[in-house]
Amino acid sequence: MPSGTPAPPKRGAPREATLNQALDGRGTPRMPLSQSRELAREAYERLALPSWRRSGFWTTSLERFELDSLTNRQQEPDDARPAILADAPAAGVLVQRDSSVVYTELSSELAAQGVILCSLEEAAQDHSELFERYYLRRLLLDRHKLEAASAAFWSGGAFLYVPPELRVAEPFQIVYEISEGQTAQYAHTLAIGDRGSEMRLREYGIAGETDGPALHAGQFELYLEDNARCRLAQLTDWGVGEVHDVSTSVVEVARDAYCHWLPSLLGGALIRHHDEIVVAGPGGDMAFRGLLFSERDEHFDVFAVDLHETGPSGGDVHWRGAATGRSRASFEGLIKINQGAQRSHTYLQFHSMLLSRDAELDAIPSVLVGADDVSASHGGTVGELDELLIFYMQSRGLPRPQAVRVIVEGFFEPLIGQLEDPHLERLVRERIGGKLHAAAEDIERYALAR
Amino acid sequence: MAELEIRNLHVRTEEHEILRGVDLTVRSGELHALLGPNGSGKSTLANTIMGHPSYEVTEGQILYDGEELNELEPHERAKLGLFLAFQYPVAVPGVSVANFLRMAINALREEPIKVKQFGAELDHAVRLLDVDRAFTARHLNDGFSGGEKKRAEILQMAMLRPQIAVLDETDSGLDVDALRTVAEGVAKLHREQGIGALIITHYQRILDYIRPQFVHVMIDGRVVLDGGPELVERIERDGYDPIREEVGARA
Numbered sequence: 001m002p003s004g005t006p007a008p009p010k011r012g013a014p015r016e017a018t019l020n021q022a023l024d025g026r027g028t029p030r031m032p033l034s035q036s037r038e039l040a041r042e043a044y045e046r047l048a049l050p051s052w053r054r055s056g057f058w059t060t061s062l063e064r065f066e067l068d069s070l071t072n073r074q075q076e077p078d079d080a081r082p083a084i085l086a087d088a089p090a091a092g093v094l095v096q097r098d099s100s101v102v103y104t105e106l107s108s109e110l111a112a113q114g115v116i117l118c119s120l121e122e123a124a125q126d127h128s129e130l131f132e133r134y135y136l137r138r139l140l141l142d143r144h145k146l147e148a149a150s151a152a153f154w155s156g157g158a159f160l161y162v163p164p165e166l167r168v169a170e171p172f173q174i175v176y177e178i179s180e181g182q183t184a185q186y187a188h189t190l191a192i193g194d195r196g197s198e199m200r201l202r203e204y205g206i207a208g209e210t211d212g213p214a215l216h217a218g219q220f221e222l223y224l225e226d227n228a229r230c231r232l233a234q235l236t237d238w239g240v241g242e243v244h245d246v247s248t249s250v251v252e253v254a255r256d257a258y259c260h261w262l263p264s265l266l267g268g269a270l271i272r273h274h275d276e277i278v279v280a281g282p283g284g285d286m287a288f289r290g291l292l293f294s295e296r297d298e299h300f301d302v303f304a305v306d307l308h309e310t311g312p313s314g315g316d317v318h319w320r321g322a323a324t325g326r327s328r329a330s331f332e333g334l335i336k337i338n339q340g341a342q343r344s345h346t347y348l349q350f351h352s353m354l355l356s357r358d359a360e361l362d363a364i365p366s367v368l369v370g371a372d373d374v375s376a377s378h379g380g381t382v383g384e385l386d387e388l389l390i391f392y393m394q395s396r397g398l399p400r401p402q403a404v405r406v407i408v409e410g411f412f413e414p415l416i417g418q419l420e421d422p423h424l425e426r427l428v429r430e431r432i433g434g435k436l437h438a439a440a441e442d443i444e445r446y447a448l449a450r
Numbered sequence: 451m452a453e454l455e456i457r458n459l460h461v462r463t464e465e466h467e468i469l470r471g472v473d474l475t476v477r478s479g480e481l482h483a484l485l486g487p488n489g490s491g492k493s494t495l496a497n498t499i500m501g502h503p504s505y506e507v508t509e510g511q512i513l514y515d516g517e518e519l520n521e522l523e524p525h526e527r528a529k530l531g532l533f534l535a536f537q538y539p540v541a542v543p544g545v546s547v548a549n550f551l552r553m554a555i556n557a558l559r560e561e562p563i564k565v566k567q568f569g570a571e572l573d574h575a576v577r578l579l580d581v582d583r584a585f586t587a588r589h590l591n592d593g594f595s596g597g598e599k600k601r602a603e604i605l606q607m608a609m610l611r612p613q614i615a616v617l618d619e620t621d622s623g624l625d626v627d628a629l630r631t632v633a634e635g636v637a638k639l640h641r642e643q644g645i646g647a648l649i650i651t652h653y654q655r656i657l658d659y660i661r662p663q664f665v666h667v668m669i670d671g672r673v674v675l676d677g678g679p680e681l682v683e684r685i686e687r688d689g690y691d692p693i694r695e696e697v698g699a700r701a
Contacts, residue, residue, distance in 0.1 A: 387503065392540040394524035395500045395533075396550075396606065397557035406553070410544025410589075 020052065020332055022305045023250060023276050028136035033124050036141060040151035043142035050144035050246070052272065052301065058330050058362060060272050060301040062146065065244060070184035070215055072155065073098035081105070082175055084206055088423040091170040091199075092117040094158045097177045098185055101156040113166055120157025120188050130161055134192055138250045138278065139219050146246045150217040154186040158203075164195040164225075171200035171231075171421060178243060181212030187247075189220045193228035193257075202424060203234045205268075210241030213269075218247035224257040226281065232261045233419055237431060238268035240296070248274045255281030262419060265292035265300055266431045276305040277315075279344070285314035291415045291428075292319070294327035294359070295435045301330050308337045308344040311371065315346030320412055322352070323359035324439035332364040333378065339370035348378040353411050355385065355439065357446045383411070385447055404443055405436050452478045452531050452613035452646065453515055454499070460509035461491075461498050468494045470671035471510065478613045478646040483657055483682065486668035487690045492650045493537055495668070496618040500534040501527050514614075529558055533612030535603040537619040542590040547602060548572060550590045551609050558610060575608040578638055580631045597628035604635045607645075614646040615639075621656035633659030657682050669694055 028036060051061035075097040082095055082103075092106040094117055101119040116127060123131045141151035158174045176187045193199055205216060216238070224230055238245060245268050253259050265271055277288050286306075294300045306315045315335070323329050333348045350363040365378035385407060393403035409416075409432060419425050436443070454476045461469035468491045476482050486492050498505045499512060501524040512519040514530050522530075542550055551572065556562045576583050579601050591599050600620055607615055617636065621629055637660050639645050649656060657679075665681040666673045669690065674697040675681065685693070 386540070389540045389542065391500075391502055391524060392536065393542065393554075395528055395536075396554040396610065397525050397528040398554060399525050399557070400523065402553075402557065406542070406545055406550075410542060413544030 020274075020303045020334070022307060022334055022336055023138060023140065024307065024336065025138075025278070025309060026140055027138040028141055030132060033135070036136060037152050040141040040148045043148035044145055044152050047142070047145040047148055050146060054364070060270070060299065062244065062246065062270070065215070066213060067184070067215065070182050070213070072153065072186075073179070073183050075100040075102050075179065078102040082177060084175065084204060084427070085173055088173065089170045090173045091115075091168045092160075093173045093175070094119070095175040095177065096156040096158065096185075096187060098179055098183050099155045101158075110168065114163035115166065115168065116159065116161040117172060118159050120159045120190055121155065123159035123190070127159070127161070130192065131159070131190070134221070134223055135190055137221065137223065138252055139221055139248060146215070146217040147219070147248065149184075150186045150188065150219050154188040154219070157188040158190070160189075160191040160201065162193050162197040162199045164197060167198040168200070171202050173202045173204070175204045175206065176216065176218065178207040178210060178214050178216060178238065180208065181210040181214050181241060183210075184215045184217070187216060187218040189218075191222045193222070193224045193230050195225045196227040198229045200231045200421070201233075202421070205234070205236040205238060205245060207238040207241055207243050210239070210243060213242040213244065216243060216245040216247065218245070220247065220249035222251045222259070224251070224253050224259055226255040226257060228254070228257045230259050231420065232259060233421065233424055234263040235266065235424065235427065236264065236268060236271060236273075237266040240267070242269045244268070244270045246272045249276070251277045251286075253277065253279045253281070253284040253286050256283035257281065258284070259286045260289070260418070261286065262289040262415065264290070264428050265302065266428070266435075268298060268300070270299045272301045274303045274305075276307060278307045278309060279313040279315060280309050282310055282312055286316070288315065288317045289415050289418055290319040291412050292321040292329055292331070293412075293432060293435055294323045294329040295439055296325040296327060298325075298327040300328070303332045303334070305334045305336065306346055306348060308341040308346065310338070311341040311374065312343035313341065315344070317346070317348040318415070319349070320351045320415055321361055321363075322355055322408060322411065323361045324355045324435065324442055326356070326358040328360045330362045330364070332366075334366050334368065335376045335378070336368045337371055337374050337376055342371050342373040344371065344374045344376070346376050350380040351383065351411070352380070353383045353385075353408065355408070355446065356442050385443070387447065400444070401436070401440050404440075405433055408432060408436055454532070454614045454646070455513040456499070456510070457513065458510035459495070459498070459507065459512065461494055461505050461507055463504060463506070467508070468505075468671055469498070472668075472671070472673055474648075474666060474673055476614055476646050476648050479644050480646045480664060481640060481660060481662040482646075482648045482664040482666065483662035484648055484650045484666045484668055485654065485682070485685055486652075488652065490668045491671040492652075492668055493618055496534055496616045496650055499616055500524050500532065525557065528610075528612075531613035533607050533610060533615040535607060535615060535617040535620050537622065539591045539599040539603055541592040541594075543592050545590055546587050547590050547605070548586040551586075551606065554606070554610055571609060575605050578608055579605045579635050581605065596623040597625065600624055600628065600632050604632050608635065608639055611643055612645060614648070616648045616650065618650050619652055620649070621651055621653060629655060630659055636660055654682055654686055667693055669697060
């Protein structure tokens, strides 16, 4: 049932359907790290575990999450990259296992050119000027208990700085890994692309075989200064254990800067992501892509914000989601164009493919426009497996499960192809294939029942 | 030498009985044309031969080299050597023509095809169908024009090397140039690969370019008349009504 016709922009309508709130330009005032940690700790003690409700039909709740049973886990340094990176090309690598940064790698050539890649703890000490200028500039520390916990208790962390006019071809790879259950991982990535720089950045969230609940409460901030360009991809795949991931990511795009941002949500018992991209300078432009694929009893909740603080600016938000098993996935997309952000043009689309009778997949787009010389609209499609297409492929010799796999991969392909990273593309395709294989019977039952 | 034999085939959908006792035999190397007015059951026959799940065989048999196909999945029929060129080819989003072809070829064979050999065969097929090599990088049927879709069907046929192909109104919706290319492609595959084909058509235009040895006329779910090329001329001249009356008189 395609409904691709763009809706006309709405002016300042109240948004009753949701309790999600954009960061909307808010940040934390500059202060010493010890002080922000202390403020966050006070908030942590004051606040209850969060829950996000949307009038009646959607709740993401961590109210019963046994946070107190989890521990920070220090880990010894490692002398090799994690398996997920294998021999992937990299300008630099940083790996945090549980609560410790265990591995870093940066070529001496890039270091000599002024690139910094180190733990955030180190950056707070050794690069305090940069750290203080950017840290929490567009993030808050007290909207809910887990955000406060992350801001209060993070350890390790990742810091990346690419100096002005430097172009780095290979991607920087940052990995957060949870090694076992009962772990609380408080993560923080701060990345800066200075004026006219160009980089590619990858952030992975992965887990070993975890037994019992675990938590990843992450904060991610990327600042692209004037004319800087970045291709950012995040891969979140906590596997089949009970990892709960409550994270906020924010990307700021300054004057004439550009970001291509592509999160892939591919596994986790509960994922609650608030991803916000802010076009903050005239001429700023971005493409915000994302894919999510939930299975079994997984619960994914994405709140994606495309904020235009000034014009002229461009935006293009395109997400795709699929669900099998009894999983639940919700995508809420918000376009917000601030007052005075004239000549901003943006479009939001979400396409979904439901693969099981018991799965649920919701998309809630909204548009808030405070300027009159703009274009902002949304569209999307809701799809299921097309039996005629399956027959077509079967008639060419493909067995039914392979045909289904081709359809679902093809559904995600417009996004996967944009990763422009063979290593990451292979990981995403394999994971999608694995999910389809695991859910094959379920998918078949659903197809035949229709 | 392959043989597709249809014996007393009765087929229904949820609502109607469409085929009411079809008998027809096609061997590799033979060109057959199946003519008939709209709604006579031609497309149902094509889809049933390939195993479309919406059509239920209530009586009769489809045999391939003596083996009954009735219970086989479509991909198993393809493996035996059958091919269906669709009347309305379906878009396969996100999969390029070349990738789809390689997947299909590999699904049909034991050993995966070598990259070099695949490239050479693709070059050959692309020339045969008068399409650009860049065409094979596009997503299959996604945004294709009617003519491109039909060319892509015949391109697949050339690459998958079936023994017997059913072409379901491959000529409909084509302009003269596209029709000539497609028809010459089919004729060439018949000459070069010795395939047998059942060419289903409503308009007969394709038969200006391909001379079938056998012509069958289907009316109301039955093959009511078998003959040679002279039947095509007769139908062009007189239409189906005289045949319908004749058959009605016989029944």
